[in-house]
Amino acid sequence: MSLRAAARAYPALLRAGFASAVAYRAEFLIWMFSTNMPLIMLALWAAVARSGPVAGYTQLGFAAYYLCTLLVRLLTGSWVVWEMTMEIRQGTLALRLLRPIHPLLAYSAENLAAVPLRGVVALPVLSVLLWAARGQLGHDPLLWLMLWPALFGAWLLTFLVMALIGTLALYVESAASLFEAWLGVSAVLSGYLVPLDLFPQAVQRIALALPFRFLLSFPVELMLGKHSAGHALLLLGGQWLYVAAALVATTLVWRAGLRRYSAYGG
Amino acid sequence: MIEVERLHKSYFVHRREPGLRAALRSLWHRPREEVKAVDGVSFRVGAAERVGFLGPNGAGKTTTLKVLSGLLHPTSGHVSVAGHTPQDRSREFLQQITLVMGQKQQLLWDLPPSETFLLNRAIYDIPRPQYQETVAELTELLGLRGLMDKPTRQLSLGERMKCELAVALLHRPRILFLDEPTIGLDVTMQATVRSFVRAYNERFAATVLLTSHYMDDVAALCPRVLVIDRGRLIYDGSLDELVRRVRPDKRVLLKLSRPVDARDLQRIGVIVSHTDAQAVLQVSQSELQSAVQRVLAQLPIVDLTVEDPPLEEVMRELFERGVAEGAA
Amino acid sequence: MRRVLAIVRAQLRASVALALQYRLEFLVEGALAILWMAVTLVPVLVVFGTRGAVEGWTFPEMLLVLGWFVALKGVLEGAVSPSLTAVIEHVRKGTLDFVLLKPADAQLLVSVAKLEPWRVVDLAGAGLIFAYAFGKLGRTPDSGQVLAAAAMLVGALLVLYSIAILVVSIAFFAVRVDNLLYLFQSVFDVARWPSTIFRGFLAVLFTYVLPLALMTTYPALALLGRLRLGTALGALAGTVAFAAFARTVWSLSIRKYTSASS
Numbered sequence: 125m126s127l128r129a130a131a132r133a134y135p136a137l138l139r140a141g142f143a144s145a146v147a148y149r150a151e152f153l154i155w156m157f158s159t160n161m162p163l164i165m166l167a168l169w170a171a172v173a174r175s176g177p178v179a180g181y182t183q184l185g186f187a188a189y190y191l192c193t194l195l196v197r198l199l200t201g202s203w204v205v206w207e208m209t210m211e212i213r214q215g216t217l218a219l220r221l222l223r224p225i226h227p228l229l230a231y232s233a234e235n236l237a238a239v240p241l242r243g244v245v246a247l248p249v250l251s252v253l254l255w256a257a258r259g260q261l262g263h264d265p266l267l268w269l270m271l272w273p274a275l276f277g278a279w280l281l282t283f284l285v286m287a288l289i290g291t292l293a294l295y296v297e298s299a300a301s302l303f304e305a306w307l308g309v310s311a312v313l314s315g316y317l318v319p320l321d322l323f324p325q326a327v328q329r330i331a332l333a334l335p336f337r338f339l340l341s342f343p344v345e346l347m348l349g350k351h352s353a354g355h356a357l358l359l360l361g362g363q364w365l366y367v368a369a370a371l372v373a374t375t376l377v378w379r380a381g382l383r384r385y386s387a388y389g390g
Numbered sequence: 391m392i393e394v395e396r397l398h399k400s401y402f403v404h405r406r407e408p409g410l411r412a413a414l415r416s417l418w419h420r421p422r423e424e425v426k427a428v429d430g431v432s433f434r435v436g437a438a439e440r441v442g443f444l445g446p447n448g449a450g451k452t453t454t455l456k457v458l459s460g461l462l463h464p465t466s467g468h469v470s471v472a473g474h475t476p477q478d479r480s481r482e483f484l485q486q487i488t489l490v491m492g493q494k495q496q497l498l499w500d501l502p503p504s505e506t507f508l509l510n511r512a513i514y515d516i517p518r519p520q521y522q523e524t525v526a527e528l529t530e531l532l533g534l535r536g537l538m539d540k541p542t543r544q545l546s547l548g549e550r551m552k553c554e555l556a557v558a559l560l561h562r563p564r565i566l567f568l569d570e571p572t573i574g575l576d577v578t579m580q581a582t583v584r585s586f587v588r589a590y591n592e593r594f595a596a597t598v599l600l601t602s603h604y605m606d607d608v609a610a611l612c613p614r615v616l617v618i619d620r621g622r623l624i625y626d627g628s629l630d631e632l633v634r635r636v637r638p639d640k641r642v643l644l645k646l647s648r649p650v651d652a653r654d655l656q657r658i659g660v661i662v663s664h665t666d667a668q669a670v671l672q673v674s675q676s677e678l679q680s681a682v683q684r685v686l687a688q689l690p691i692v693d694l695t696v697e698d699p700p701l702e703e704v705m706r707e708l709f710e711r712g713v714a715e716g717a718a
Numbered sequence: 719m720r721r722v723l724a725i726v727r728a729q730l731r732a733s734v735a736l737a738l739q740y741r742l743e744f745l746v747e748g749a750l751a752i753l754w755m756a757v758t759l760v761p762v763l764v765v766f767g768t769r770g771a772v773e774g775w776t777f778p779e780m781l782l783v784l785g786w787f788v789a790l791k792g793v794l795e796g797a798v799s800p801s802l803t804a805v806i807e808h809v810r811k812g813t814l815d816f817v818l819l820k821p822a823d824a825q826l827l828v829s830v831a832k833l834e835p836w837r838v839v840d841l842a843g844a845g846l847i848f849a850y851a852f853g854k855l856g857r858t859p860d861s862g863q864v865l866a867a868a869a870m871l872v873g874a875l876l877v878l879y880s881i882a883i884l885v886v887s888i889a890f891f892a893v894r895v896d897n898l899l900y901l902f903q904s905v906f907d908v909a910r911w912p913s914t915i916f917r918g919f920l921a922v923l924f925t926y927v928l929p930l931a932l933m934t935t936y937p938a939l940a941l942l943g944r945l946r947l948g949t950a951l952g953a954l955a956g957t958v959a960f961a962a963f964a965r966t967v968w969s970l971s972i973r974k975y976t977s978a979s980s
Contacts, residue, residue: 456815459819460818460819460976461815461818461819461976462976463973463976477976479818481821481822482821484819484820484821485821487819488819489815489816489819491815494811494812494813494815494816495813496813496816498732498736500736500739501732501735501736501739505731505732505735506732508728508731508732509728509729509732510820511728512721512724512725512727512728513725513728513820513821513822513827514820514821515721515724515821541739
């Protein structure tokens with residue numbers, strides 16, 4: 125399949141994906157309400173900061189951090205790993221393979237198409253809340269400009285990692301459990317539970333080098349204006365390096381896995 | 391054993407037209423429609439009887455079975471099964487009945503049937519000696535040896551149905567409700583199930599109420615049939631009598647020594663099929679004698695037989711015509 | 719009662735047999751349970767790296783709350799949720815009829831329908847957390863305190879179970895409750911902090927409307943000997959009332975199910 129054909133088909137796929145996102149709006153709302161961990165963490169840290177700021181975070185500072193975290197999480201979330209493991213187990217992946225478009229592209233369209241709907245629901249509420257903590261947000265317009273590629277990079281990286289682990293279901297039964305483990309480690313090292321700069325120095329150094337940070341913490345850092353424009357640009361480059369690496373790894377594993385799949389049957 | 395008097399069961403369904411506007415409208419106004427699944431049905435079934443329940447899809451067979459087993463409350467009417475009111479679902483009542491649904495299964499999918507057996511032993515509180523005896527008996531009657539310890543998901547449809555029957559009969563119920571027990575099974579397996587149900591009925595003097603799409607099931611098992619159509623009972627009696635009443639026509643099968651003209655056949659009866667070597671004619675019972683005489687006199691016959699039309703066709707005829715004369 | 723025990727034992731047997739079929743998964747799930755326990759501890763470790771106490775709770779005291787949380791979460795995800803997911807599956811496939819035809823209480827049958835035995839890892843982990851916490855506190859709870867904590871724990875389990883039964887009662891009428899169950903599981907995460915952490919609206923919500931925070935806080939306070947008798951009795955009375963309410967809703971739902979469905 126040529127890239128041009130894929131480019132032509134992509135808008136139609138996006139439209140179909142958006143329609144199904146609208147159709148599954150009840151599930152989507154439930155999922156949104158279930159994403160409450162940042163708020164639970166905020167409750168704890170707000171209680172801690174009642175007796176004075178922690179490493180520069182006041183109560184409002186924590187509020188800003190966790191609300192941004194929630195926003196980024198909602199906008200960059202994906203579900204492709206569960207869909208893939210299910211389709212591989214049930215054998216319905218074969219149906220996708222029959223269509224003249226790369227399944228990973230089709231998955232990506234379906235997942236990407238759900239983002240606007242999430243934005244429509246999540247942005248107004250969280251913006252109002254963030255307005256209360258606006259003093260904590262960054263002022264550098266360059267950082268806000270860089271936020272967009274950073275958000276897209278975070279979404280793409282999330283998607284690719286999920287697709288990579290989902291593809292592993294072609295080899296092993298417990299790919300979903302593997303992802304569960306990734307999720308656990310990622311919760312700690314992506315800044316989902318605790319701002320990375322509250323960790324001890326040694327942990328911080330490790331966390332900043334690993335890809336987890338670019339899934340979540342990095343866009344949040346941009347929103348909170350934690351970096352100079354130059355440093356932020358450097359980090360953005362780092363994020364997209366990880367994206368490129370994930371893209372290559374996913375494509376390779378997919379190709380090898382498919383050979384196996386067609387050799388052994390579904 | 392089973393008494394049903396003027397049983398009505400109706401329920402409401404919400405109608406929803408397709409489209410966004412209809413969806414919005416249905417938020418505050420939902421049109422309701424009353425569906426009469428069972429509409430004034432009365433019958434009695436005695437102990438150890440085997441009764442077949444016939445009717446097209448949606449006629450109310452399954453609804454009636456569910457009311458009799460206590461799963462559905464009747465809208466009105468009186469129902470008594472083994473002296474109990476089914477919908478009270480008293481323990482004594484439930485201990486005496488069983489329901490087998492050909493389309494649904496109670497066996498645990500990922501575990502061997504023996505696990506479901508043990509579970510039901512606990513639930514029905516079956517004493518160990520009786521349990522062992524029953525299992526041995528069922529194993530022998532159904533040929534379950536080797537099936538009990540394989541995970542259910544690895545069993546074939548027929549093997550699964552045999553285990554379904556066994557697990558449903560562990561507590562030795564006196565009343566069996568069988569809803570399409572042979573659906574999807576191949577011919578030999580259907581025969582196995584039939585002979586098993588008959589054997590169980592004879593050995594334990596159990597009452598059997600059976601619905602089936604396969605007329606052969608009913609013909610082989612049930613001396614008495616109830617025909618239900620659109621919620622109403624339109625026939626109660628023996629199968630032979632039903633066949634006679636619906637279609638007095640007979641079929642005359644002819645083997646021909648040489649080809650004959652279709653017009654010659656038409657003069658005698660309605661042609662069902664016709665080839666060079668044989669022909670099948672349909673003739674009403676009253677004209678049978680003269681028809682046979684004419685056949686022998688006019689046609690080059692090698693062989694001639696007279697028989698009833700296939701049951702499936704009788705039933706199709708019955709429901710198409712909606713024959714209601716002589717309702718019970 | 720003998721019969722109830724026999725049923726529970728038989729169901730347990732089947733669940734264990736099922737879990738043992740997938741031995742690798744057994745190990746993997748166990749390992750994951752340990753990982754998530756560690757993840758649960760991380761924020762608390764970070765917090766107490768900066769403070770000696772939060773809202774009057776010291777590190778070991780907070781660990782007691784977390785210990786109860788880990789244990790309850792294990793029960794919720796290992797016993798309550800799987801069973802109720804099984805009920806939803808029954809309703810969807812129409813096989814609930816088989817359950818209703820059994821000469822035993824339907825609520826009992828569905829409540830023990832499925833268990834995930836590897837979740838005992840959570841209970842073991844909770845035990846370790848308690849042991850460490852009391853090591854830090856430098857004392858052991860006396861028998862009265864343990865008894866009080868056990869009573870509060872039974873109450874907490876009852877509330878948890880009742881909420882789940884209420885959710886399942888909805889399953890008879892609205893099909894997509896698996897999502898609701900999932901939502902409830904995630905809201906339960908609130909119970910990891912002591913109730914006094916929450917302020918304002920949230921405090922009212924999690925103390926009175928959805929008493930999640932109390933489920934772990936009261937047993938922890940009981941172990942510390944800080945739970946007043948009046949509070950404890952009040953909480954238990956509320957629990958029993960709530961359980962009775964859930965039971966009533968369940969019975970009504972079953973009746974409606976059998977009188978309405980086709």
